[in-house]
Amino acid sequence: MDTTAPPALAWSTDNCQLARAMSVLGEKGTLIVLREVFNGVRRFADIQRHSRLPKQVLSNRLALLVEHDVLRRVPYRDDGARERHEYRLTPKGFELYPILAAVSEWGTRYYADADGPPVELTHRDCGEVVTAVLECAEGHRVDDPRDVVPRPGPGARPFEG
Structure with missing residues (x-):
């Protein structure tokens, strides 16, 4: 082996924790969604309006973050309206x-x-x-x-x- 090569080249990246984390966090807009929720903006329409993310992108990012237990969906209902959900951080999300x-x-x-x-x-x-x-x-x-x-x-x- 080349003695000038970085030692990291000897180790596989197949199970890299950074790559796995970025498969959840690295999609365009995901950190923006998290910014909104950390700042107390929890409802889809409010997140979409404030972040200016396209609705489909926002929907996909929220679904991914819920799937990975970073956010949880909490139902709410405004008077006279249908039930909707807001998004709250889980303990994993707070980390x-x-x-x-x-x-x-x-x-x-x-x-x-x-x-x-x-x-x-x-x-x-x-x-x-x-x-x-x-x-x-x-x-x-x-x-x-x-x-x-x-x-x-x-x-x-x-x-x-």
Whole structure:
């Protein structure tokens, strides 16, 4: 084997957890749907109007997120109207908040207008802006992403290609 090749080339990606997660989260518009629900916009018509996603795209994304237990459908009925559903985060869905916070922080850094971001994520108790942080299992904060290295995990399989 080439000694200059990255060690990752020795391991299969067939069971990659990132690829599997992106099969749910990576479709166009999915993070926008999650943004809306995290911001308290839960009804189809409101999500569609606010996000400007095409109805069919929104319908498909909501169905996928429900299928994967990221969102759950909760029935409601306005007076005189038929029963409809709103979408609420499941515990699995709430675990995505750090991802949305990290993407939002990155977007603020590189893509916000000159006058700043239109939304800031703040700590409910003190009101300060929240940031996404990398931290190891021992509790050490990792400030430089170059200090994080991949290693084969318990599910690693040799690459046979």
